[in-house]
Amino acid sequence: MSATLNAHQFGRLLERTAGHIADESIPRLHGVRLETDDTFLYAIASDRYTLAVARYRHHGLTSAPFARTLPARALASLRHWAADQPGGDPVTVTLAENRIRFTSPQGELGVGVDDSREYFGWRGVLRGVIDQLPADAEDPFPVFDTRLLARWTGADHYLRLRVTADRQGALLVGEDFLGAQMPVRSRHDGFDTGLADDLDQARTLWDDALGDAPAAAMPDSMPAVRHPSHDASRAVAETAEGLLRQTLSSTHDLIQETNISPAAVAAHASSGVTAWMAFRYLEALHHADPKLAVRIVTETAEQLDDGALGEFAYDAAAGAGYNPEEWQEELEAHKAARQGQ
Structure with a gap:
């Protein structure tokens, strides 16, 4: 099972989808x-939020069509290997x-x-997206320069995007932010004739x-992210909701529980106070x-998932000019004094 295309095209398949x-x-x-x-070699990649499919015509299959996933670690x-090949040389993909x-x-x-x-x-996902608009609708289908799209990453973490009309600017709206991007209007602006002129094409x-393929929604048909429950x-x-929940839970337990030890009272109080402080700081x-x-x-979520909070706190304390060793000595002295009592 094999298919052949030139090295430039093969490299472009990976370049256009790996991100x-x-x-x-x-x-x-x-x-x-x-x-x-029978006609094309496709490269497909998705992170559940974006989906990219690139294709080039191959020089013919030696047997039945095939499909396999290249692991990320090999890309x-x-x-690099594809970039080292002369662009016109044939690359044969063999299963x-x-x-x-x-x-x-x-x-x-x-x-x-x-x-396996x-x-x-x-x-089906692409069928669902491309069929959202009726074939005879006079809907906008402008061409945008992706190099300019990248400029919006500094505007906000999330933006609303509205394509208003063909050959007219797109509207971008964020929190206390408004923007517009002009489309590429003609081939003199540099876009290739290989682009579709309209949705029907x-x-x-x-x-x-x-x-x-039946139309399918992206979130429903793609594999779900399986993060551990912790x-x-x-x-x-x-995060803010979790902090408020923690504050209410801790203060509720502190008030409602009657038969708890002094250590448990201190733990509930400390948990509620810390969660409330964190919420106020995050809100501000x-x-x-x-x-x-x-x-x-x-970044904090990544540190919490890592689990080495003691190491992070020690480094932060030392970096801020404190003496964490002295803190530990004071803690040990306090424990010894309590045990003596």
């Missing part, structure tokens, strides 16, 4: 899927048992794959690839700098 792969928390999406049909070396071989006149590279790993129905170009939240609103930070709040919540 969309999911992390290791979704094993089925942690890589780039290669699939063939760096494979992309073997638990392996894919990439062969060119300059050499060969093998990548181990899991033959399934993938989601990406054709896009449907026609991809109709054979999508086939009769993972800390990476969202500001969810989010109002002052929402983007910084998102970054801090994410």
Whole structure:
């Protein structure tokens, strides 16, 4: 089972999709899927929030179509290998048992794959997206420069995007933020003639690839993220809710429980006070700098999931000019005094 295309096209397949792969928390999406049909070699990648599919015509299949997922750990070396090949040289993609071989006149590279790993129905997802608008609708279908789209990453963590009309600017709305991006208006602005001119043409170009796959929604048909139940939240609103819940739970237990030890009373009080302080600090930070709040919540969640809080706190204390060793000595002296009493 093999298909052949030139080295430039093969490298572009990986380049155009590798940025969309999911992390290791979704094993089925942690890589780039290669699939063939009678005409094209496809590369597919998704992180459940974006989906990218690129394709090039191959020079013919030697047998039945095939599909395998290239693991993320192999992509760096494979992309480097592809970049080292002269662009016009043929690259043959050959499927073997638990392996894919990439062969060119300059050499060969093998990548181990899991033959049993399934993938989601990406054709149905794209069918659902492309069929959201009726074929005869006069809807906007402007061309945007992706290099300019990247400029919005500094505006906000989330933005609403509204395409208003064909050949007109797109509207972007954030928290205390408003923006617009002009589309590319003509080929003099540099866009390629290979782009579809309208939605109907896009449907026609991809109709054979999508086939009769039933339309599917992205969140429902893609593998879910399977974080352990103890993972800390990476969202500001969810973190704030958790802190408020913790405050109310601790103060409720402190008031309602009558037969608890002094140590338990101290623990409930400390938990409630700490959660309330954290909520107020997070609330203030989010109002002052929402983007910084998102970054801090994410970094804190990663530290909590790591579990080495003592090490983080020790380093932070030492970095701030305190003496954590002296704190530990004071704690031990306090414990010894209490035991003596």
